[in-house]
Amino acid sequence: MTPAARVAAAIEILDMVGDGLPAEQVLTRWGRNNRFAGSKDRAAIRDYVFDVLRIQRTAAWLGRASTGRGLMIGLLRHEGVDPAGLFTGEGHAPAPLMDYELEAPSGDMPESEAWNLPDWLVALFQEGLGDEAAETAKRLQSRAPVILRVNTAKATLGDAIEMLAQAGVVVEQNPLSPNALTVLEGPRKIRNAPAYLEGYVELQDASSQAVVDALPEAKRALDYCAGGGGKSLALAARGDIRVFAHDIDPSRMRDLPLREARAGVEITQLGTGDLADQGPYDLVLVDAPCTGSGSWRRAPEAKWRLTSEQLAQTMAVQDSILDEACRLVSEGGTLAYATCSILPEENKARVDAFLARHEGWGCVWEKTFSVSENGDGFYTAHLTRQK
Numbered sequence: 136m137t138p139a140a141r142v143a144a145a146i147e148i149l150d151m152v153g154d155g156l157p158a159e160q161v162l163t164r165w166g167r168n169n170r171f172a173g174s175k176d177r178a179a180i181r182d183y184v185f186d187v188l189r190i191q192r193t194a195a196w197l198g199r200a201s202t203g204r205g206l207m208i209g210l211l212r213h214e215g216v217d218p219a220g221l222f223t224g225e226g227h228a229p230a231p232l233m234d235y236e237l238e239a240p241s242g243d244m245p246e247s248e249a250w251n252l253p254d255w256l257v258a259l260f261q262e263g264l265g266d267e268a269a270e271t272a273k274r275l276q277s278r279a280p281v282i283l284r285v286n287t288a289k290a291t292l293g294d295a296i297e298m299l300a301q302a303g304v305v306v307e308q309n310p311l312s313p314n315a316l317t318v319l320e321g322p323r324k325i326r327n328a329p330a331y332l333e334g335y336v337e338l339q340d341a342s343s344q345a346v347v348d349a350l351p352e353a354k355r356a357l358d359y360c361a362g363g364g365g366k367s368l369a370l371a372a373r374g375d376i377r378v379f380a381h382d383i384d385p386s387r388m389r390d391l392p393l394r395e396a397r398a399g400v401e402i403t404q405l406g407t408g409d410l411a412d413q414g415p416y417d418l419v420l421v422d423a424p425c426t427g428s429g430s431w432r433r434a435p436e437a438k439w440r441l442t443s444e445q446l447a448q449t450m451a452v453q454d455s456i457l458d459e460a461c462r463l464v465s466e467g468g469t470l471a472y473a474t475c476s477i478l479p480e481e482n483k484a485r486v487d488a489f490l491a492r493h494e495g496w497g498c499v500w501e502k503t504f505s506v507s508e509n510g511d512g513f514y515t516a517h518l519t520r521q522k
């Protein structure tokens with residue numbers, strides 16, 4: 136495909152996303168219906184779509200419309216590319232620019248467009264994050280780093296780095312976790328690299344890894360909201376620990392056996408009805424469902440779709456999960472709470488509300504990870520019963 140044809144494809148996809156369809160679904164369907172597009176074309180189109188979604192308000196302002204076409208014109212201007220060179224109408228290129236599209240609006244962009252958040256979230260960021268609000272919103276506008284976790288059950292850091300390099304994946308150590316590697320070159324080669332296929336490394340954000348690093352030693356640990364099992368796998372790699380994984384939606388753990396086999400570790404999946412029978416556990420990790428605000432670089436659609444009602448519902452779910460999970464913690468054990476959110480409503484406020492509802496519990500440690508070039512935004516707190 137020509138560069139201009141890729142732009143035209145991104146416009147088509149963004150229009151469908153604008154109609155409310157999930158970007159991933161539209162991209163997959165587009166790929167199926169346009170088999171002539173090669174992997175490089177599909178990757179470039181995907182980048183356009185997600186780059187736009189991260190800066191949608193800015194792109195709409197620069198492109199003078201929030202249609203797919205306006206957004207792509209705006210994205211190109213944001214990246215310092217003159218859209219006239221691609222909007223030629225030749226071949227599969229988008230139609231030439233109309234008069235009103237020829238120039239970006241004059242004057243400074245209004246501040247409201249620069250945050251690239253809905254207005255209600257700008258207010259929430261300002262209220263909850265104070266001085267860090269604007270910087271955090273800005274960081275959410277760039278691409279997230281690609282990060283690997285070295286599976287210490289199978290490989291040393293040195294072995295993993297060397298094997299990755301042989302497959303064209305260049306990495307450097309990430310400061311957030313001793314086993315985390317930031318990918319500098321060759322991210323698209325990871326899934327076919329022997330180091331990945333043989334379980335020497337896993338894809339996992341560095342803040343997520345740091346949340347697991349901080350968990351206290353335990354013989355029996357329950358990952359109460361295991362999802363795909365990223366944190367269960369990291370815990371199991373410690374060795375000398377029995378890890379149980381649970382999720383209210385067991386289908387989320389469907390790939391876990393495959394990932395366990397690759398990583399050379401064992402995890403026991405538990406249905407909700409079996410949790411108490413197998414308990415108590417000296418460590419219960421609640422990696423709670425959340426708005427994902429700390430990882431909106433990876434899933435930028437979520438920031439445009441979130442409503443205040445959904446945030447309130449999510450907070451209520453977080454409360455009820457903590458109430459259920461705390462019953463499974465052994466005497467002297469730890470209830471660890473984590474979210475990939477940067478909103479205090481989902482973090483410290485949930486811990487404070489839990490402590491107010493449960494006499495005898497205390498918070499012994501907590502940490503917030505900011506959105507940074509090293510990792511996603513995360514929060515974690517360790518709760519224990521006080522003597």
Ligand SMILES: C[S@@+](CC[C@H](N)C(=O)[O-])C[C@H]1O[C@@H](n2cnc3c(N)ncnc32)[C@H](O)[C@@H]1O
Nearest residue numbers: 360361362363364365366382383384422423424
């Ligand atoms: C943030 S994700 C977990 C990510 C996972 N721990 C990882 O590191 O890959 C939250 C998970 O909580 C699950 N969940 C939602 N409500 C739940 C509940 N009441 N009990 C247990 N799990 C729940 C969701 O199905 C989702 O998979």
